[in-house]
Amino acid sequence: MSSKLGRNDMCWCKSGKKYKYCHENFDSKIDHFRRLGAEVPTHNMIKTPEQIAKIKESAKINIEILDYVAAHIKAGITTEEIDQWVYDITTKHGAIPAPLNYEGFPKSVCTSINEEVCHGIPSSDVVLKEGDIINVDASTILDGYFSDSSRMFCIGNVSPEKQRLVDIAKESLQVGLKEVKPWGYLGDMGQAINDFAKENGYSVVREIGGHGVGIEFHEDPWVSYVSRRGTEMIMAPGMMFTIEPMINMGKAPIYTDKDNGWTVRTKDGLPSAQWEIQILITDDGYEIISY
Ligand code: MF3
Ligand code: CO
Numbered sequence: 093m094s095s096k097l098g099r100n101d102m103c104w105c106k107s108g109k110k111y112k113y114c115h116e117n118f119d120s121k122i123d124h125f126r127r128l129g130a131e132v133p134t135h136n137m138i139k140t141p142e143q144i145a146k147i148k149e150s151a152k153i154n155i156e157i158l159d160y161v162a163a164h165i166k167a168g169i170t171t172e173e174i175d176q177w178v179y180d181i182t183t184k185h186g187a188i189p190a191p192l193n194y195e196g197f198p199k200s201v202c203t204s205i206n207e208e209v210c211h212g213i214p215s216s217d218v219v220l221k222e223g224d225i226i227n228v229d230a231s232t233i234l235d236g237y238f239s240d241s242s243r244m245f246c247i248g249n250v251s252p253e254k255q256r257l258v259d260i261a262k263e264s265l266q267v268g269l270k271e272v273k274p275w276g277y278l279g280d281m282g283q284a285i286n287d288f289a290k291e292n293g294y295s296v297v298r299e300i301g302g303h304g305v306g307i308e309f310h311e312d313p314w315v316s317y318v319s320r321r322g323t324e325m326i327m328a329p330g331m332m333f334t335i336e337p338m339i340n341m342g343k344a345p346i347y348t349d350k351d352n353g354w355t356v357r358t359k360d361g362l363p364s365a366q367w368e369i370q371i372l373i374t375d376d377g378y379e380i381i382s383y
Contacts, residue, residue, distance in 0.1 A: 097111045098111065099111055099112035099116060100112065103115050103116075104135055105135070105138065105140055105330075106140060107140065107141075115138075118328065118329070121275060121328075122326075122328065125275070125326045130277070130325075130326050131313075131324060131325040131326065132325065132326050132328070133312075133313070133325060133326065133328050133331055134312075137304055137311065137312060137313070137328075137330075137331050138328065138329075138330035138331065139306055139307075139330050139331070139332050139372065140330075143237070143306060143307065144306075144332075144372060144381075146234070146235060146236075146237040147237045147238065147239060147306045147332065147381060148381060149234055149235075149237070150187065150232050150233065150234035150235075150237045150238060150239040151232075151239035151241075151370065151381045151382035153181070153182060153185045153187050153232045153234060153239070154230050154231065154232045154239040154240070154241055154382045155241070155382060155383060156181060156185075157177070157178050157181050157182065157201075157230045157232070158228065158230055158241065158242075158243050158383075160177055160181055161174060161177065161178075161228050161230075161243075161245065162243065162245065164177065165220070165226070165228070165245045165247070166220070166247065166248075167220055167221050167222045167224075167247050167248050168219065168220065168221075169219070169220055170214075170215070170216050170217070170218055170219050170220070171203040171205075171212070171213075171214040171215055171218040171220070171226075172214050172215055172216040172218070174201060174203055174214055174228060175199045175200050175201055175203070175214035178200045178201040178230055179192075179200040182200065182232055185234070186234070187232050187233060187234040188232070188233040188234075189201065189230075189231070189232065189233075190231035190232060190233050190238060190240070190309050191229075191231055194309065196353075197211075197213075197354060198213060199213055199214045200214075201214060201228060201229065201230050202227070202228070202229040202242075203218070203226060203227070203228055203229075204226065204227040204229070204355070204356075204364075204366075205218070205220075205224050205225070205226045205227075206224060206225060206226075206254075206363050206364075207357050207358045207361050207362060207363055207364060208227075208355055208356065208357050208364070209297060209300070209338050209340070209346050209356040209357060209358060209364040209366070210227065210229065210300060210338060210356050210366060211348075211354045211355055211356050212227075212354075212355050213352055213354055213355060220247045221247065222247055222248035222249060223247065223248065223249065223250050223251065223254070224246075224247040224250070225244055225245070225246055225247070225250055225254050225257070225258055225363060225365060226244065226245050226247065227242050227243070227244050227245075227365065227366050227367075228242060228243060228245060229241075229242035229366075229368060230242065231309065233309075236307075237306060237307070238305050238306055238307070238308065238309050239305070239370055239381065239382040240305050240309070240334055240368065240370050240382060241334070241368045241369055241370050241382035241383050242336065242366060242367060242368035243367055243368075243383075244258045244261065244262070244365050244366070244367055246258060253341065253363075254341075254363055256292075257294065257339065257341050257363055257364075257365045258365045260288075260289070260292045260294060260339060260365075261337070261339040261365035261366060261367055262367050263288070264285045264288050264289060264317075264337055264339060264367075265285075265335055265337075265367055265369055267284050267285060267288040268281045268282075268284055268285040268317070268335050268337070269281075269335070269371075269378065270284065271284045272327065272335075272371065272373070272377070272378045273327065273373075273377055273378070274327060274328060274329045274373050274374070274375060274376070274377070275326060275327065275328065276326070276327050277321065277322050277323060277324055277325070277326060277327070278313065278315060278316075278319065278323075278324035278325050278326075278327060279316075279319035279320050279321055279322060279323035279324035280321050280322070281315075281317075281335070282315070282316050282317050282318060282319030282320070282324060283319060283320050283321045285317040285335075285337050286317055286318045286319075289317075289337070289339050294339050294340060294341060295339075295340045295342070295343055295344040296317050296318050296337055296338065296339060296340070296344060297317075297337070297338035297339075297340060297344055297346055297364070298316075298318050298344055299346060300338060300346070300356065301314050301315045301316045301317060301336075302314075302315030302317075302333055302334035302335055302336045302337075302368070303315060303333060303334055304331070304332060304333045305332060305333060305334055305370055306332045311333075313325040313331075313333065315333050315334065315335070315336075317335075317337035317338075327373045328373060329373050329374055329375050330372075330373065331372070331373045332370065332371065332372045332373070332381065333370070333371065334368055334369065334370050334371075335368070335369050335371060336366055336367070336368035336369070337366065338364055338365075338366045339364065339365050339366065340358050340360075340362060340363075340364045341358075341362040341363045341364070341365075342358060342360040342361075342362030343358070343359065343360050343362075345358070345359040345360070346358055346359060347359055369381075369382065369383045370382040370383075
């Protein structure tokens with residue numbers, strides 16, 4: 093692919109710069125890692141500055157949504173009300189809630205309580221009560237550009253056990269981020285998160301991971317948090333993906349609700365917690381795009 097481009101040709105990234113002043117060095121690094129047998133990103137996973145600017149506009153709305161939820165969530169409200177907040181804030185900005193009608197998902201946001209791992213469906217039947225922990229997972233499409241992040245919320249006083257799970261799940265992102273650098277392996281991050289969860293007596297969901305995001309809701313690569321150091325795709329500048337490990341208080345196995353086809357729960361019925369951020373790999377580290 094890269095060999096077809098002359099050094100004085102325009103770069104494939106559409107920067108308008110000559111290849112030799114733009115991604116030539118990038119491509120030789122990619123070739124280097126490919127020769128080592130590593131999995132490497134394709135050019136279409138590399139976001140341009142214009143795309144990044146658009147995705148950041150989308151993320152502003154996503155962050156506003158979660159800030160609003162943080163300020164208003166409390167015992168007594170229903171998850172249907174959260175869905176309404178998300179829909180209203182999103183559409184007020186001329187944006188679209190990415191979950192709505194996504195593969196048939198019926199609502200604008202995912203709300204997953206206690207033993208629900210992810211993809212919980214908002215409902216007027218579900219009333220938040222003191223002691224619940226809930227993940228609110230928001231995703232926004234603005235002008236075709238996607239943002240995706242989620243946070244945990246503790247309703248009133250929660251048990252110390254649940255509080256610790258929520259805190260460790262949040263801290264696991266920082267532990268993972270320490271391993272995020274250009275030309276590192278995604279597996280370095282995955283193993284760091286898995287090790288940290290295990291050290292704390294928890295387990296990490298294996299079947300569901302993070303994903304590339306920005307131009308589509310779910311792009312390559314798939315991002316595991318039970319992977320091994322020195323494996324999985326190389327992180328190259330311009331890649332954008334989520335870090336969103338699901339940390340279980342008990343064992344890792346999960347199942348999907350047969351009746352609604354969406355809600356994922358822990359098999360052992362113990363609580364699960366997840367925080368999600370969307371990040372960009374930069375030339376010297378990373379940037380958090382949505383949180
Ligand atoms: N926001 C979720 C993610 O992190 C995806 C939810 S898909 C939905 O990938 F349809 F359930 F919304
Ligand atoms: Co996601």
